[in-house]
Amino acid sequence: MKHILVIYYSQTGQAKQVLDASLKPFSGNPAYSLHYHLVKPQQAFPYPWSYTQFFDAFPETVHGVPCGLEPLAIDESISYDLAVIAYQPWFLSICVPISSFLQTEQAGRVLKGVPVVTIINCRNMWLGAQEKMKQRLLDVKANLVGNITFVDRSANLISLVTVLAHVLKGTKDKYLGIFPKYGVSEQDILKGPEFGAIIKKNLESGSLENIQPELNAAGALDIRGNLLLMEGRGRALFPLYANYISKKGSAGSAQRRTRVRIFGIVLPTAILILSPVITILSRLAPLLARKKFGKEIAYYSQNTLRKSS
Ligand SMILES: Cc1cc2nc3c(=O)[nH]c(=O)nc-3n(C[C@H](O)[C@H](O)[C@H](O)COP(=O)(O)O)c2cc1C
Structure with a gap:
């Protein structure tokens, strides 16, 4: 068994x-x-x-x-x-x-x-x-x-x-x-x-x-090219903004509420604005940097972790 x-x-x-x-x-x-x-x-x-x-x-x-x-x-x-x-x-x-x-x-x-x-x-x-x-x-x-x-x-x-x-x-x-x-x-x-x-x-x-x-x-x-590029931006910025909110207070605290609310507006707005731009970029990326783009997709299609992540 x-x-x-x-x-x-x-x-x-x-x-x-x-x-x-x-x-x-x-x-x-x-x-x-x-x-x-x-x-x-x-x-x-x-x-x-x-x-x-x-x-x-x-x-x-x-x-x-x-x-x-x-x-x-x-x-x-x-x-x-x-x-x-x-x-x-x-x-x-x-x-x-x-x-x-x-x-x-x-x-x-x-x-x-x-x-x-x-x-x-x-x-x-x-x-x-x-x-x-x-x-x-x-x-x-x-x-x-x-x-x-x-x-x-x-x-x-x-x-x-x-x-x-x-x-x-x-x-x-x-x-x-x-x-x-x-x-x-x-x-x-x-x-x-x-x-x-x-x-x-x-x-x-x-x-x-x-x-x-x-x-x-x-x-x-x-693995879609536009989402790969979009996530890359988010992953670079999220820890910075998470620190910015945490500095004001712990989970659920009133002290950090303003920063939380700003994030609640900025995040959907950023996705709304960036999404069409990134979709165009992702269509160009395979033409401009085909090798690099292909390598990224191949990397996320497997299960080992690269050292810099
Ligand atoms: C707090 C929160 C954050 C989320 N962030 C993401 C995300 O980063 N990427 C994504 O694709 N979906 C995200 N989602 C959507 C979830 O993947 C979605 O709620 C999930 O499909 C629901 O599955 P479940 O009913 O099994 O919990 C998020 C959902 C929640 C509640």
Whole structure:
């Protein structure tokens, strides 16, 4: 019997949907035992979020400050054959619950030496979060072998509107009757079992180390040039602005509220203005710097961490 440890967090259940679809080839199979654990913060994050709560979560998320978690009843007597971690990026970083779990001693014990596949569900920007995931997994001496992403495929500006309606208003259907439903499409979720079958085949043949190219060929990663450039800007600037807010006060404090509110206006405005410019640049970039651009996409399509990240 092979044991698969599944660690996940989800606010509205989307992560569980993509997780269940991806692990379908294993479920109900007597040769496998799936051990699901939902990470629960001691103080639950809100859904929907108020505007201030949402942007106030930014500094601690970017800095990777852990929150208190309910204890996880992981059977530590088992030596797991594979771990699957399903998470969402928050502010181009790992969402706080999963980042917190990865910083626990328990994560160090159960993930050490274990091959890990990450499954991300998000709007469309996951590159920076996954870089931080690579580092966290190195810290606990786990072995990241695969990454699968499920994104909202709407244009960047459309999904900016619909994700904000989703997180701030709890909108589950079409927003204002004109914007599409936010989230991963049913059609994309149906791809899950194909990814799971690749994992299963390679787990059985002892070649998990080699799954990423196969997952990529099946469409597990969708790296768009405009988003790559956009995230690069955000990842350079976010830590600076996170420091600027943190200097004024701790999470939720009234002292930093003005800076949080400014950020809440500046961030969507910057995306709104920069998005068309960056889309044009990203169309030119492959022409002007084809080699460099190709190298970047190749880098984010694999699971090792470069030293400068
Ligand atoms: C605080 C916060 C920050 C977010 N930041 C990002 C982000 O950086 N990139 C992205 O693609 N999506 C981002 N999102 C959107 C989430 O990925 C989205 O809420 C997720 O698809 C919901 O999945 P769940 O229902 O499983 O929690 C953010 C959401 C929240 C709540």
